[in-house]
Structures are given as structure tokens and as C-alpha cells.
Amino acid sequence: MRELLSELRDWHSAGTPFALATVVAVRGSAPRAPGASMAVTSTGAVAGSVSGGCVESDVYEVATETLTTGRTELRTYGISDDEAFGTGLTCGGTIDVLVRPFVEAADRDGLMELAGTIAAGEPVALATVVSGAARPGARRMVLTGLVSGSLGDEGLDAAVTDDARGMLAQGATGSIRYGAHGERRMQDVTVFVQTYTPAPRMLVFGAIDHAAATARIGSFLGYRVTVCDARSAFATRERFPTADEVICAWPHTYLESTPVDARTVVCVLTHDPKFDVPLLVAALRTPAAYIGVMGSRRTHADRIARLREAGVDEAELTRLASPVGLDLGARTPEETAVSIAAEIIQHRWGGTGRPLGELAGTIHHTS
Incomplete structure (x- = not known):
């Protein structure tokens, strides 16, 4: 529901009743995980998705019906017929969708209390x-x-x-x-x-063009993005308008003073040993989910040698995604940011990074 907060607030402010459909169970392969939501207003407006398009039309009808009856409905959607013309999931899984109407102002007030807590x-x-x-x-x-x-x-x-x-x-x-x-x-x-839970953090070090593109895609993916650079002329809000915060500080000093948990991703784009080495030593002491480091293969080899001299062991070095990103043939800062984002998603869900057309088995990873 997090992605629907803006629309739900607007509808609540306008006094518009709406129904909220939520995936509450998934069996087999399905395009959206439990918690995916779609909202439908009494005027026919729609926000969100429960299946990526497979069953939205039927859920829309159910939601419209609940706004009339005031009754909560639970619907199950499974694999459709061979031609995929029926209502169902062509991917072969089954989902349960709970559709609850919010007709009364008091019900919407309660949901807005939840929305405010999430937003905070x-x-x-x-x-x-x-x-x-x-x-x-x-x-x-x-x-x-x-x-x-x-x-x-x-x-x-x-x-x-x-x-x-x-x-x-x-x-x-x-x-x-x-x-x-x-x-x-x-x-x-x-x-x-x-x-x-609070949005996971993306820490981007190095206020360069690639960092601006990475910050934009990090925000798009739902991360709370911080950009940090020791150079005040580069670490400015004007250069990084989509970042949640822009910090002017020595990277390793900032990293040692800020919270890092097992959902945090760290992108080191500085290209400079005097920044990189102390920063990576500090990063490898954290439980960060992903530590990506930009640079050529020559830069990577030099960096690894310097980290070994700094006392980093081989097991710790295996945590580094370096050179950063998947092999997409990226050239521009924006393409490179897509490559970095793809590798972060791969690490999160355990994907192979290979074209799906070359693989068999389930498409949607669950861990």
C-alpha cells in the first residue's frame, strides 16, 4: 500500500469513497507478492496493481460492487484457460485477494492514521x-x-x-x-x-554524474537515498534533487556515524583510493546487503591490493560487487545506473542475471 499513499490521501481529502484490494496469499508463481494493493474509487479512478494486469479487470468489478454493498469480499484467482482469455493468472499461480470498501469517513480516517504512520x-x-x-x-x-x-x-x-x-x-x-x-x-x-518498515537506505558515495543517475533510480526503487562527498562544490542539493539527503563529509567518517542495516545498499563511485580504501574498510564492517564499487578492472585490482594491505581478508573481499553492475554493455551514466540497480535486485532476490528466455522454471523468486 505504500505506493498508493498519495492517491489515498487525495481521495480522503476530497471525501471520495474507495475500495482497497490486497493480495493476502500466493500459491505457486505469481507476479505480485502478498501485500500488493490496488484501490478503486466510487468515481472509477484506479491506482496500484494486484497482478500486473492478469486479474485487474475482475478485481475492479469486485471493488465497485463492494462500494455499493459495503461488504468485504475475498476472491481467489488461479490459472486461466489455455488461451488466457478467462480471468486468471497466466503464470500458473493462485492468489487470494481481499477487497475491503472504505465508504464511511471513520473507516477512511483509520486508514489515514496508518498512512501517516507509514509516511513518518x-x-x-x-x-x-x-x-x-x-x-x-x-x-x-x-x-x-x-x-x-x-x-x-x-x-x-x-x-x-x-x-x-x-x-x-x-x-x-x-x-x-x-x-x-x-x-x-x-x-x-x-x-x-x-x-x-522504514524504507531501506541507499548510500551513494561520490558526487559525480553516475551518482546522480544512481540516486534517481534508487529513489524509483523505493530506497531512501543519501549522496555523500567530501567536496562541497559537488555535494549540493541542486546536483541531486531526487536524493533524500546530500552530505558533505569524508565518506568513511559519515559511514561510521550513520545507521546501516541488512537492507542497506552501498554504492561507491568515487574512483579515488584516498576515499575508496578507508570507506570500503568501514563498509565491510557493516551488515550492508550490497557493496558495489565502480572502476575499471585495473582500478579494481589496485583497490583489492590496497584493501589487503589495510587488513581486509579474503572472505570480506568476496562481499564486494566490483566492478559494479551487471554486464549490460552500459555506456551512459543512466545506463550504468540501470546496470547497478539490476545487480542490486539480483542480490536481493537471488536471480541469475541471465535472460529469462534462456532459463526454465519459476520466474518470480521468493527469497
Whole structure:
């Protein structure tokens, strides 16, 4: 839902009812993961996607219907017929989509509370009853120290709150089954828990043209982007308008002072040993998911030798994506940024980096 926040706010401000469709379960291969959302207003406007086009038309009709009936609906979509003319997923998987109307202003106010929490970067989990002995569509918002809303039963609320906080700590999203009063190992009620954690960080070092292009594509991919360079003439907001922050500081000093977690990606585009070596020594001490370093093969070889002299061991050196990016034949800063982004996505999901047409098996990786 994060990508729908702007539209949802606008519709709420205008007093426009809308329905929110959310993928709550995926079995087999599917184009969107649990949590993917699509919204439809009473005036026919649409935002978002639940399947990349396979079932959107039917979900649109269901959403329009719920705005009239006021009832939450759960629909399952599976593989379509051989000609793919029917409503279904041509990729062969099955998805469950929960469609909940937000007709009353009070319901939309509650959703806007969630939207504000997400926009503020606060970790939050939203638990929604999907099916079973509780009211479908009932919601409970769980933050680190606060809760709001109810699923209709005190025991169920308590059990879901505990599980939602655990899932929030892991950044996990998925469905859990309970007894009607929150009992474990029972399957009377299905609850979908979607977690929203702050956007992952992209740290770009080196205020060059390639950095500007990388910052733009990082923002497009949903990262909170920081550009850092020690040269004040280069590290300016005017040069990097899409970055969330532009820092003028020695790169390694800044890296040692800023939070880095296992979702953070680091792009080193400086080309200068006096910046690169201390920065990479610091980066390899962090749990960063990806550390990409720009440079020619000669530069890479020289850099590796300098890092070994600085005490970096062979296991640590294997963490470096250097030279940075996938082999796309990129030439321009923008093409190079696409190459870097492609490698980051490959690292995140475990792709091969090869053309899909040369491979067999599932297309959508899950880990």
C-alpha cells in the first residue's frame, strides 16, 4: 500500500469513497507478492496493481460492487484457460485477494492514521481478518508500543498483537490462523499481517554524474537515498534533487556515524583510493546487503591490493560487487545506473542475471 499513499490521501481529502484490494496469499508463481494493493474509487479512478494486469479487470468489478454493498469480499484467482482469455493468472499461480470498501469517513480516517504512520517512517503492522469466525475486514494496527482497532475478540486481539510485533521485528508479511478467541494451532480465523518498515537506505558515495543517475533510480526503487562527498562544490542539493539527503563529509567518517542495516545498499563511485580504501574498510564492517564499487578492472585490482594491505581478508573481499553492475554493455551514466540497480535486485532476490528466455522454471523468486 505504500505506493498508493498519495492517491489515498487525495481521495480522503476530497471525501471520495474507495475500495482497497490486497493480495493476502500466493500459491505457486505469481507476479505480485502478498501485500500488493490496488484501490478503486466510487468515481472509477484506479491506482496500484494486484497482478500486473492478469486479474485487474475482475478485481475492479469486485471493488465497485463492494462500494455499493459495503461488504468485504475475498476472491481467489488461479490459472486461466489455455488461451488466457478467462480471468486468471497466466503464470500458473493462485492468489487470494481481499477487497475491503472504505465508504464511511471513520473507516477512511483509520486508514489515514496508518498512512501517516507509514509516511513518518515508523514501523507498523496492520492485521486484517481475511476469513473465518471473525468479521472479514476487521483491522488492528500494531506499533512497537501502541495498538489501535480490534478484530472483535479480546483473546484474538492479544494473540495477533504478539505475532504482529514479532513479524514487524523481522519485516515479515503473511497470514496466520487462530481459534476464534486467539487459540494457537487452530484454524477458525485467518488473519493477514502486513508489516511496514522504514524504507531501506541507499548510500551513494561520490558526487559525480553516475551518482546522480544512481540516486534517481534508487529513489524509483523505493530506497531512501543519501549522496555523500567530501567536496562541497559537488555535494549540493541542486546536483541531486531526487536524493533524500546530500552530505558533505569524508565518506568513511559519515559511514561510521550513520545507521546501516541488512537492507542497506552501498554504492561507491568515487574512483579515488584516498576515499575508496578507508570507506570500503568501514563498509565491510557493516551488515550492508550490497557493496558495489565502480572502476575499471585495473582500478579494481589496485583497490583489492590496497584493501589487503589495510587488513581486509579474503572472505570480506568476496562481499564486494566490483566492478559494479551487471554486464549490460552500459555506456551512459543512466545506463550504468540501470546496470547497478539490476545487480542490486539480483542480490536481493537471488536471480541469475541471465535472460529469462534462456532459463526454465519459476520466474518470480521468493527469497
